[in-house]
Amino acid sequence: MPKFEYAPAPESRAIVSLRESYGLFINGEFTPSADGRAFKTISPATEEVLAEVAEASPADVDRAVAAARRAYERTWSVLPARERGKYLFRIARIIQERSRELAVLESLDNGKPIRESRDVDIPLVAAHFFYHAGWADKLEYAGYGPAPKPLGVAGQVIPWNFPLLMLAWKIAPALACGNTVVLKPAETTPLTALTFAEICQQADLPPGVVNILTGAGDTGKALVTHPGIDKVAFTGSTEVGKEIARDCAPTRKKVTLELGGKAANIVFEDAPVDQAVEGIVNGIFFNQGHVCCAGSRLLVQESVYDQVLASLQRRLATLRLGDPLDKNTDVGAINSAAQLAKIRELSEVGEAEGAQRWSPPCELPVKGFWFPPTVFTGVSQAHRIAREEIFGPVLSVLTFRTPAEAVEKANNTPYGLSAGVWTDKGSRILWMAARLRAGVVWANTFNKFDPSSPFGGYKESGYGREGGRHGLEAYLDV
Amino acid sequence: MSAPVDIRAGAGSSLREFLHGLPGVDQVGAEARAAMLASRSIKTTAKQWALDMAISMIDLTTLEGQDTPGKVRAICAKAKRPDPADPTAPQVAAVCVYPDLAHLAAAEVRGTGIHVASVATAFPSGRTSLEVKLADAKYAIDAGADEVDMVIDRGAFLAGDYQLVYDEIAAVREVVESSATFSGSAGRAHLKVILETGELVTLDNVRRASWLAMLAGADFIKTSTGKVSPAATLPVTLVMLEAVRDFRATHGRQVGVKPAGGIRTAKDAIRYLVLVNETAGEDWLDPDWFRIGASSLLNDLLMQRTKLATGRYSGPDYFTLD
């Protein structure tokens, strides 16, 4: 029994008022799906049913796209840009006002710790809307010419790992640039998107500017292949991203994709060790490793291998796994049974391939989907667990001798989303950054996001950028 | 105690190389870690435990030019019975006074187990000759202090004369250790070394000064005199806790940590305990290895303690000023 046992510190669920069932959000109103089909969304920590959610059929997709098109032509593209901006400012403010409610709801539906949804996700959501609100009437300064025009209607499909944040990354720039949207949240995490729809109503956003269609893979496919949309934005697996690229290839639709990754987190011998260990932990165990840009490959310089690993193992023993709504929880639930199965499968592969597996002692709750933070050492580039995205709290540890070797190993992957570099030497940071084939390079930090900072991948991690001046391009006819 | 390099007199450059070869501290990362740990939510039974532990770790301090015997008597009385209405409140760890009042404090707390810490070596500035500093330390011990809180020469440290700083600490340690009049409960008097982190400024300097003090024989490393702002902060204490943790791992000797100055609320104090718990570990969650130098903090801890026990928010009228 530890000397200093932290008592349960639960965040109250009372702030959230869950409805028994939710409809689709089309043309400013909630409406049942055309064929009445629905599905349930559960809490991955307890497996309790949270609510029933409508499943959008192709007919609903038609309706939503039509509503978005009408709103685009009659309202949104006619409105002076500064008024568009003020709608986004309103939405940003309401998100701030309802931030605790949104954080609790996100943790309930997704399984991530309340500390993360409260301190990282929701503040970033508000920040994205604030940042892009300001661009609406300043597009002539964005570097795309004197009067850049929007594309029209955007179809957007987002994943379950950062539900409301991914929604913000998609909707804020789209609206700021003058487009209207139809967005499909992931089937396991629809609730914050539906609450966002309510927020649009509270902001008096003109009907049809934002439409939310809940559903699964079929709904997503129907949306991105719909002939009535001008722009497709997708964040999710590389496999589905390629399918979308194929589907859109013969069309005139503009496409941006933000896909998977297998990022290298590179620790040099002169790294600030304690902060580097924090960066390793943050890189792969933040959000249970459900992060496309996770530092899932630790590349540690051989000369400091023992020291770094010892520090890492000691640090992992202080990670607290458990109830996502407990304010002291560091590691929450795996989002779904399906994802848990994938993580287990690949971990078994790792052992079979000969890597050594280690986890800190960890009590897993009986109900729900849980996986302990896991470290594989003795991993080489040839191992599957060094190449395939696991999308869970599993770290593969490899070594290197020289900077050139680190670069070679880091780049030796079809992915290219992010990378981390830990060293005290400025010139080395810049040398590495210049050579790493990744869209985001974090030096002496990791998993840092900001609406003004462009995010996106090289190679099979996708194309296009989200955030910053560069992110506007995706939603402009340039 | 073993040292990794030959750091006896004349080997100053090896000491410099060792200290400059320690891993750097990334300030942003360290501050972020400290802030994350400060967001831990400590409630109910955990809070109860933490409040009592924090009280038992306090070095109740009065270090003012205007201190009088009356003031010292009052602080000793409070140290023995912090809460006039509740005898179950724990005693504090020590009282901390200037050396010329140490004999009085020693008499007041004799037999209670409360330590008498005296500042020494021309506290707070440390700006005088080594002879005077050693005489100051001897004076404190002879007066009955069983702990000496010395200050390092920050000027020498910032000028890169690490050997001088080392030698001074070692010399004071010898004086403190070899006092014949020591009468406390431990085997010998203990030495706390004040780094004055507010003047060292960078976390790299805090790390180096921590190691230097431990190599020279400190029993405790302490953040501040409390006379300079900023005094103790969470990031500084984080770096010091990492240092004592690593020092024990490489040298086999446990050194204590004392943040002092600027810790005013129970919330602050509990944050420090969380920091200890998740950095150096629970071996340091004990008044023998972690102290908090404070004065007004005690009343806030008592108020929170009372609130937990009675369910009502309390007010300053119910606690003594000293």
Added chain:
Amino acid sequence: MSDTATAPGRLAVRKTYKLYIGGAFPRSESGRSYVVTDHKGGFLANAALASRKDARDAVVAARRAFAGWSAATAYNRGQVLYRVAELLEGRRAQFIAEVRAAEGLGARQGEAVVDAAIDRWVWYAGWADKIAQVRGASNPVAGPFFNFSLPEPTGVVAVIAPEASSLLGFVSVVAPAVVTGNTVVALASERCPLPAVSLTEVLATSDVPGGVINVLTGRTAEVAPWLASHMDVNAIDLTGAPDSLADDLAVAAAENLKRVVRPAAEARAAEARAAEDWTQPPGLKRMLAYLETKTVWHPTGT
């Protein structure tokens, strides 16, 4: 101010108009005031008549506030300025009444001007976290170096606010300085200072730190030269100064090479200088005027 709307038989409680320095509302240290009239010459209020010492104190307050304001994140500055707009909107009716009284505008014009002022403030608030992306650059130098240019605020900016446009013009010359991280000492319109003073009440109740914006009221010819010659002022906007005075101010400003902003039309060109049209989109000019560019080099190597 002529009596605010109130019930018949009830006396209105009139407002006292003071200076705004360091987040507080002092009277002039000189103890003086001057009569402010409406567009018809009727009495509106006694406004504080600022002295050179008030100007001096305002510069000290602005300098003190600069370190904190310029170190705040751009996001934070944007949030603070947006909050100001929220509070302005809340007092829309009050400002419409004050501007109409000061400038003699009709109802529709008054509304348009106040709405434009609020929207102008929102426009500038949105620049806080974008100007660095538009003005900064990474420069492809011919060598193994990483080279980037960053815009940084210049420091304390003195602003002689437009004479005629008492709110919209005032906002248009003050907002660009603060959104970029500078702190401001503004001299309000001599003839129509009251809307600017009411704006300071909005600033004091929003999250703007004390000293970031300081507002003086008084005689342009008396106060402006002290600001123009002040060696701890880094930039000056001469918009509200009459042509003849503006030349002298620019000469005085040269003593410490202040960055000088002159009104759009060349002052020397005509006797009756065309007034700047404050309803037009402002462009980047006033923000860029108060931004220094810092270029940093660092080698890249293992």
